[in-house]
Amino acid sequence: MKMGKAIPRLTRPYDTAAADEAFRDEGAVVLSAAYSSEECDTYVAQVQSYLAEHPEEAEYAANSLLAQFQGDTTVTLHQLIGTIPCVPDMVLHRDIVDAARRLLAPLSDTILLIIAEYMGRKPGAPRQQMHRDTFSWRHAPYGENPIALSVMCAMSDFTAENGATWVVPGAHGGSPLEPPPEWSEAVQIEMAKGDALLFRQDLFHAGGANDTESDERHILSFGFQVGWLRQVENSLLSVPPEKVVELQPELRELLGYSHELVLGLYKGGDPKNALKI
Numbered sequence: 573m574k575m576g577k578a579i580p581r582l583t584r585p586y587d588t589a590a591a592d593e594a595f596r597d598e599g600a601v602v603l604s605a606a607y608s609s610e611e612c613d614t615y616v617a618q619v620q621s622y623l624a625e626h627p628e629e630a631e632y633a634a635n636s637l638l639a640q641f642q643g644d645t646t647v648t649l650h651q652l653i654g655t656i657p658c659v660p661d662m663v664l665h666r667d668i669v670d671a672a673r674r675l676l677a678p679l680s681d682t683i684l685l686i687i688a689e690y691m692g693r694k695p696g697a698p699r700q701q702m703h704r705d706t707f708s709w710r711h712a713p714y715g716e717n718p719i720a721l722s723v724m725c726a727m728s729d730f731t732a733e734n735g736a737t738w739v740v741p742g743a744h745g746g747s748p749l750e751p752p753p754e755w756s757e758a759v760q761i762e763m764a765k766g767d768a769l770l771f772r773q774d775l776f777h778a779g780g781a782n783d784t785e786s787d788e789r790h791i792l793s794f795g796f797q798v799g800w801l802r803q804v805e806n807s808l809l810s811v812p813p814e815k816v817v818e819l820q821p822e823l824r825e826l827l828g829y830s831h832e833l834v835l836g837l838y839k840g841g842d843p844k845n846a847l848k849i
């Protein structure tokens with residue numbers, strides 16, 4: 573395993589060659605100010621009002637499979653594309669989608685959205701186990717070229733105290749079943765509100781402990797995967813067709829109204845035909 577030292581941070585306009593080099597050498601890159609402060613505030617406000625109007629969502633999430641991993645000091649909300657109005661445009665962030673397309677091109681002609689998820693890590697949230705997100709596809713082959721990209725966006729400041737994400741620079745390219753590196757090799761990625769951490773899903777990382785009294789860490793988490801793998805979030809069930817038709821065509825494709833050669837066909841043809849638009 574090749575070990576680097578720091579995760580590069582890019583400012584606008586983002587240098588695509590530098591981003592690609594960072595993925596290759598360190599497994600990750602930070603895009604500074606990927607989102608405006610207003611976008612972040614709108615996102616948090618929309619999530620919070622949705623959760624207030626739909627208490628059943630919190631109850632469902634608290635008993636879900638992923639809740640066991642996140643713990644009860646984290647509030648989560650899934651299927652954001654169909655429920656939180658600002659999220660479709662945020663997920664279609666041009667620099668992020670283009671970075672994913674470049675990164676995943678060696679192993680697939682198409683890409684899909686893995687998940688679009690809110691996480692609020694409350695004071696008292698413990699440090700997560702170090703993990704590779706490719707655990708979702710632990711039987712898939714792994715190597716030089718990744719099968720998925722994670723995007724962890726700071727919707728409020730990520731600080732060392734409130735649990736900014738830890739990553740191990742250069743600890744990518746291996747199996748999700750390998751033992752994690754030592755914590756001494758990990759670095760914490762503090763980010764200002766609006767910054768986005770992009771990392772190969774086979775990079776070892778973890779959410780940090782929130783040791784503050786009252787500073788909840790608000791996250792927009794999403795990602796992209798090669799088009800021939802099953803998505804983590806079942807987008808075709810999560811976003812009802814009447815919502816899907818209102819979305820931008822590129823986002824419809826990223827949800828799964830697309831096909832990788834003969835995978836994902838509808839009646840032997842393009843799954844977009846099911847939308848009758």
Ligand SMILES: O=C(O)CCC(=O)C(=O)O
Nearest residue numbers: 724736737777778779780
């Ligand atoms: O909380 C974070 O910053 C990282 C979260 C994460 O890695 C996860 O939930 O899998």
